[in-house]
Amino acid sequence: MTSSTSASDRHPMTGNEMSGESAGGMERHQYDVVVIGAGGAGLRSAIAAHDAGAKVAIVCKSLLGKAHTVMAEGGIAASMGNVYPEDNWEVHFRDTMRGGKMLNNWRMAQLHAQEAPERVMELEDWGALFDRTDDGLISQRDFGGHKYARLAHVGDRTGLEMIRTLQQRAVQLGIDVFMECTITDVMLDKGAGDPKVSGAFGYWRETGRFILFEAPSVILATGGIGKSFKVTSNSWEYTGDGHALAMRAGASLINMEFVQFHPTGMVWPPSVKGLLVTESVRGDGGILRNSEGKRFMFDYIPEFFKAETADTIEEADRWYDDKTNNRRPPELLPRDEVARAINSEIKAGRGTPHGGIFLDIASRRTPEFIRKRLPSMYHQFKELADVDITAEPMEIGPTCHYVMGGVEVDADTQESGVTGLYAVGECSGGMHGSNRLGGNSLGDLLVFGKRAGEAATAYTNSLGASLPKVDEADVKAAQASALAPFEVEGGENPYTIQSDLQQSMNDLVGIIRTGAELEESLTEIEAFKERAKRMVVEGHRQYNPGWHLAIDLRNMLIVSECIAKAALARQESRGGHTRDDFPGPNAEWGTKNLVVNLNAAGTGVDLHEKPLPVMPDELKKYFETPAAPPPVEPVETKES
Amino acid sequence: MAYRLKMRIWRGDKDGGALGDYDVEVSEGEVVLDAIHRVQATQAGDLAVRWNCKAGKCGSCSAEVNGKPRLMCMCRLSDFDEEETITVTPMRSFPVIRDLVTDVSFNYEKAKELPSFSPPPRDADNKRRMQQIDVERGQEFRKCIECFLCQNTCHVVRDHEENKKAFAGPRFFLRYAELDMHPLDTNDRRELAQDAAGLGMCNITKCCTEVCPEGIKITDNAIIPMKERVADKKFDPLVWLGNKIGVRNKDNEGRTEL
Numbered sequence: 001m002t003s004s005t006s007a008s009d010r011h012p013m014t015g016n017e018m019s020g021e022s023a024g025g026m027e028r029h030q031y032d033v034v035v036i037g038a039g040g041a042g043l044r045s046a047i048a049a050h051d052a053g054a055k056v057a058i059v060c061k062s063l064l065g066k067a068h069t070v071m072a073e074g075g076i077a078a079s080m081g082n083v084y085p086e087d088n089w090e091v092h093f094r095d096t097m098r099g100g101k102m103l104n105n106w107r108m109a110q111l112h113a114q115e116a117p118e119r120v121m122e123l124e125d126w127g128a129l130f131d132r133t134d135d136g137l138i139s140q141r142d143f144g145g146h147k148y149a150r151l152a153h154v155g156d157r158t159g160l161e162m163i164r165t166l167q168q169r170a171v172q173l174g175i176d177v178f179m180e181c182t183i184t185d186v187m188l189d190k191g192a193g194d195p196k197v198s199g200a201f202g203y204w205r206e207t208g209r210f211i212l213f214e215a216p217s218v219i220l221a222t223g224g225i226g227k228s229f230k231v232t233s234n235s236w237e238y239t240g241d242g243h244a245l246a247m248r249a250g251a252s253l254i255n256m257e258f259v260q261f262h263p264t265g266m267v268w269p270p271s272v273k274g275l276l277v278t279e280s281v282r283g284d285g286g287i288l289r290n291s292e293g294k295r296f297m298f299d300y301i302p303e304f305f306k307a308e309t310a311d312t313i314e315e316a317d318r319w320y321d322d323k324t325n326n327r328r329p330p331e332l333l334p335r336d337e338v339a340r341a342i343n344s345e346i347k348a349g350r351g352t353p354h355g356g357i358f359l360d361i362a363s364r365r366t367p368e369f370i371r372k373r374l375p376s377m378y379h380q381f382k383e384l385a386d387v388d389i390t391a392e393p394m395e396i397g398p399t400c401h402y403v404m405g406g407v408e409v410d411a412d413t414q415e416s417g418v419t420g421l422y423a424v425g426e427c428s429g430g431m432h433g434s435n436r437l438g439g440n441s442l443g444d445l446l447v448f449g450k451r452a453g454e455a456a457t458a459y460t461n462s463l464g465a466s467l468p469k470v471d472e473a474d475v476k477a478a479q480a481s482a483l484a485p486f487e488v489e490g491g492e493n494p495y496t497i498q499s500d501l502q503q504s505m506n507d508l509v510g511i512i513r514t515g516a517e518l519e520e521s522l523t524e525i526e527a528f529k530e531r532a533k534r535m536v537v538e539g540h541r542q543y544n545p546g547w548h549l550a551i552d553l554r555n556m557l558i559v560s561e562c563i564a565k566a567a568l569a570r571q572e573s574r575g576g577h578t579r580d581d582f583p584g585p586n587a588e589w590g591t592k593n594l595v596v597n598l599n600a601a602g603t604g605v606d607l608h609e610k611p612l613p614v615m616p617d618e619l620k621k622y623f624e625t626p627a628a629p630p631p632v633e634p635v636e637t638k639e640s
Numbered sequence: 641m642a643y644r645l646k647m648r649i650w651r652g653d654k655d656g657g658a659l660g661d662y663d664v665e666v667s668e669g670e671v672v673l674d675a676i677h678r679v680q681a682t683q684a685g686d687l688a689v690r691w692n693c694k695a696g697k698c699g700s701c702s703a704e705v706n707g708k709p710r711l712m713c714m715c716r717l718s719d720f721d722e723e724e725t726i727t728v729t730p731m732r733s734f735p736v737i738r739d740l741v742t743d744v745s746f747n748y749e750k751a752k753e754l755p756s757f758s759p760p761p762r763d764a765d766n767k768r769r770m771q772q773i774d775v776e777r778g779q780e781f782r783k784c785i786e787c788f789l790c791q792n793t794c795h796v797v798r799d800h801e802e803n804k805k806a807f808a809g810p811r812f813f814l815r816y817a818e819l820d821m822h823p824l825d826t827n828d829r830r831e832l833a834q835d836a837a838g839l840g841m842c843n844i845t846k847c848c849t850e851v852c853p854e855g856i857k858i859t860d861n862a863i864i865p866m867k868e869r870v871a872d873k874k875f876d877p878l879v880w881l882g883n884k885i886g887v888r889n890k891d892n893e894g895r896t897e898l
Contacts, residue, residue: 063690064748065786066698082767124768127757127822129775129782136769154779160697161782172756179748206737235692269669275695379855380695383714385669495681539686542653543738546685 039067041425042221048453072159075151077439100433189468197420208541240559242427265399434575491536699787
């Protein structure tokens with residue numbers, strides 16, 4: 001690596017200019033579309049924008065190919081009908097809406113169900129190697145909340161296959177990638193009319209130098225917020241950057257009270273607490289038992305899913321081989337139901353030695369089957385916990401996994417309330433309502449990634465030569481703000497504040513919530529915000545994780561406040577939001593979303609209610625009772 | 641169960657550095673990356689280290705632990721004696737950026753040189769058909785998490801910086817093999833693998849296979865079969881004669897040579 005080079009001589013990996021001659025040590029780039037994030041959503045958006053003719057840049061905090069999409073295990077839900085020909089988008093749409101307890105944006109759920117199959121086929125065109133059916137088609141597996149076996153998969157490492165395929169496609173197309181580069185501000189042109197996006201400002205993690213992208217369209221694809229919780233399946237990157245960037249730019253977020261706690265995370269050893277154990281374990285026959293050996297899920301079948309869930313062990317066990325005459329095992333209820341049930345069992349004192357519940361596939365399937373179908377789970381438990389899952393049960397418990405809430409966007413284009421600002425994937429909101437079905441995330445990334453990339457390009461093209469301008473005063477302010485933690489004397493270590501925030505969110509805004517605890521959490525968040533003003537970092541700007549955390553922590557704080565505030569306001573229990581003081585859903589709350597914005601002073605969060613978009617009659621018919629259609633039962637019983 | 645672990649961690653940048661001594665509390669079930677994180681959170685806030693998933697799935701936290709190329713997140717402290725000092729250094733084959741973070745751009749450059757998958761049109765019903773047994777060969781190679789430990793270990797570049805230009809390394813031989821064995825790919829990449837990617841420079845010492853955290857049999861299942869495919873094409877006397885006299889003017893099995 002060279003430390004001083006000419007402006008055109010870029011670092012071969014990162015594209016970093018490393019030039020001391022750039023004005024103010026800051027480099028500038030011009031693009032039609034800038035995508036922030038290089039997971040499935042970011043890569044798919046960038047490919048779509050490129051295909052639509054845009055000059056596009058991908059900016060990501062990690063190396064290319066490391067985003068959290070690699071952690072997705074189960075598969076991509078798409079009604080391709082390869083295993084059950086009866087499956088179609090209408091059934092998938094219905095499953096998605098019911099899984100989200102009808103709080104989904106119906107249009108997003110519809111588009112997702114309609115377009116997911118073709119998005120999966122595209123991956124195959126680009127080199128993905130999915131598992132096959134006997135006929136040589138893409139195989140599809142069972143998952144919680146999905147009526148038919150529907151998840152296109154590669155063993156239990158589907159996310160890795162997806163990200164590698166998209167990464168290789170983006171490289172093939174020659175899309176510019178700025179790796180290990182963090183965006184801290186979306187730039188706005190606040191001239192005539194409403195504010196419009198004019199670019200994005202950030203810094204190279206490697207050198208600490210600033211970088212400015214001038215671009216009329218910015219697509220946020222930054223993923224989730226899990227790092228605000230202590231027990232999480234999410235990595236360090238998931239600090240709510242897109243959520244916070246959007247809010248600071250003036251966009252609103254919806255559904256922030258809905259956080260998905262995945263029922264099955266590892267509980268031991270402590271260092272991997274929260275690490276995901278795929279739902280495929282249950283899809284492939286695994287069951288949940290408490291310390292008394294009881295298969296307890298039969299005690300937790302809610303009214304809403306009674307008609308389609310087996311109520312005896314015998315029927316549940318028959319379902320794996322005969323789906324025509326039997327109903328689904330309760331272990332395959334949607335994630336919110338299973339997570340709550342596990343939580344109740346542990347609270348009632350029927351937990352395992354390490355405070356979890358047993359997930360048992362060893363007594364139900366052969367070692368060969370388990371190793372073939374769940375290779376990375378086998379590996380993960382063997383390497384990290386010394387547990388052989390073909391011989392003994394796993395210990396698992398709920399872990400913060402996914403946020404249903406996110407930037408409020410237009411369903412067809414993914415544009416936020418701010419002109420030129422788009423959000424896609426986990427950082428957008430609406431698609432999954434109050435609870436996401438497993439397998440619907442990967443499809444979400446692909447379907448709406450493509451839509452956002454195309455819409456952002458069309459918008460940029462519509463501007464012609466009159467591009468929004470970056471205000472140099474805003475650039476100065478962004479620089480000052482990023483460097484502030486170096487200016488403090490005798491302040492607090494950001495790692496300590498982060499750790500305290502994670503504990504607080506886990507304790508007070510976790511899987512079961514009460515009004516009093518949520519109020520307490522808001523008080524604590526205010527205190528964290530005060531402490532964060534006095535954060536100090538040691539060392540200098542080159543690859544300094546302490547500084548990076550200090551910057552990300554501001555996003556974690558504002559997003560945490562959104563979650564706590566919305567959770568306090570919603571006085572009911574629905575999907576990923578459970579209130580001990582308001583058990584059960586409330587019909588009136590089922591008609592509205594909660595929307596949050598940054599307040600006028602920029603110091604906190606304002607909240608208001610908004611009516612849910614009304615579903616047109618031709619879609620409503622899928623939810624009429626009692627003949628809840630489409631009632632077609634599978635006629636084939638092929639193993640997927 | 642907690643105890644004090646003695647660690648030596650390399651600190652420095654491209655201009656040089658040294659091993660620093662640390663004494664950090666660790667507990668049962670932890671891995672080397674946990675210890676590094678605790679040093680970072682309590683003693684050295686600016687200690688640079690790459691990591692993401694902490695579950696052996698993303699391949700970010702590659703380093704050398706007591707001289708062995710490992711993922712720090714899959715390196716359990718229980719495999720070491722409690723009294724033993726654990727030494728962590730950055731991957732040796734790549735230039736250091738800072739502390740444990742290295743410049744792995746070599747790999748991203750090599751990825752760009754590789755011609756991508758090129759399928760025929762879909763079937764009439766808009767689907768594609770492949771048999772499970774045929775995709776499984778490629779699936780093994782696609783388990784690769786791009787930790788680049790194989791690239792770091794391969795002595796062709798580890799000890800010979802000058803070879804980097806002409807040598808793509810084990811990770812990309814995997815990719816060549818994956819595409820060559822893909823049931824639907826329409827390109828013949830054998831010449832390219834041999835000449836441009838430097839497959840011939842590999843003398844199958846299997847060091848790459850040994851360090852692969854995914855247990856991919858890089859040498860046996862990818863490199864050796866690729867070498868055989870190249871040899872069939874280049875050195876089989878009958879194929880050579882057939883090509884020479886025009887009976888068999890191409891040996892691309894219906895594929896397009898790149």
